[in-house]
Amino acid sequence: AQSVAQPEDQVNVAEGNPLTVKCTYSVSGNPYLFWYVQYPNRGLQFLLKYITGDNLVKGSYGFEAEFNKSQTSFHLKKPSALVSDSALYFCAVRDKGWGSGNTGKLIFGQGTTLQVKP
Amino acid sequence: EPEVTQTPSHQVTQMGQEVILRCVPISNHLYFYWYRQILGQKVEFLVSFYNNEISEKSEIFDDQFSVERPDGSNFTLKIRSTKLEDSAMYFCASSEGGLGSYNSPLHFGNGTRLTVT
Numbered sequence: 001a002q003s004v005a006q007p008e009d010q011v012n013v014a015e016g017n018p019l020t021v022k023c024t025y026s027v028s029g030n031p032y033l034f035w036y037v038q039y040p041n042r043g044l045q046f047l048l049k050y051i052t053g054d055n056l057v058k059g060s061y062g063f064e065a066e067f068n069k070s071q072t073s074f075h076l077k078k079p080s081a082l083v084s085d086s087a088l089y090f091c092a093v094r095d096k097g098w099g100s101g102n103t104g105k106l107i108f109g110q111g112t113t114l115q116v117k118p
Numbered sequence: 119e120p121e122v123t124q125t126p127s128h129q130v131t132q133m134g135q136e137v138i139l140r141c142v143p144i145s146n147h148l149y150f151y152w153y154r155q156i157l158g159q160k161v162e163f164l165v166s167f168y169n170n171e172i173s174e175k176s177e178i179f180d181d182q183f184s185v186e187r188p189d190g191s192n193f194t195l196k197i198r199s200t201k202l203e204d205s206a207m208y209f210c211a212s213s214e215g216g217l218g219s220y221n222s223p224l225h226f227g228n229g230t231r232l233t234v235t
Contacts (some may be wrong), residue, residue, distance in 0.1 A: 028207075032220050036226075041228075042229075043122075043229050044161065044209065044211075045211055063187065090161060096220055103151070103167070103168050103174065104149070104213075106151075106211075106219045106224050107163065109160075110159070111158075111160060111161070
């Protein structure tokens with residue numbers, strides 16, 4: 001079964017400092033990995049994805065993520081955090097499945113709350 | 119940019135009542151999903167829908183739940199007899215279909231907060 005894990009319930013960082021939100025995955029075959037952000041009382045917004053190619057992928061709002069196959073990780077990073085980055089972050093893997101009509105649902109990690117303090 | 123829309127934003131219902139949550143996916147998308155999230159915690163898959171039928175469903179999606187695409191634009195989730203534990207945020211999502219569709223992200227609506235009293 002495919003899964004992702006986010007080992008930290010909460011990450012605290014000072015504004016202007018770099019941030020990392022961790023994610024590890026367990027999949028068969030090549031993973032299709034995604035990061036989403038959720039602001040209070042809102043839906044999930046897509047940040048970035050890794051499908052293939054360069055291990056460092058860039059996304060929205062200055063975020064990037066590094067795919068590491070040997071460590072089965074896909075950590076989310078940002079060089080300089082903003083207070084407005086404070087939100088709930090989810091890592092997810094696409095369930096590629098088999099058979100016609102498989103829609104490839106996303107399987108989410110448990111989420112990490114990012115708190116950026118001024 | 120096109121987006122997924124959900125109505126209502128908040129639904130309060132009494133235990134045992136039926137509720138219908140509505141979604142309008144992005145118009146050219148072919149795959150549709152419902153997820154739920156309890157108290158800002160983990161986002162749980164309920165069901166996926168493609169070509170006018172359920173493609174996959176989770177253990178949560180029991181006989182009390184049903185989905186329908188009644189016309190070319192709406193996608194609904196019905197809970198026949200609500201229970202207290204159905205209280206959650208319900209998210210609709212859609213994604214592109216076809217070859218290479220797994221490369222595409224799911225696009226989520228802002229959710230419907232369901233409160234069962």
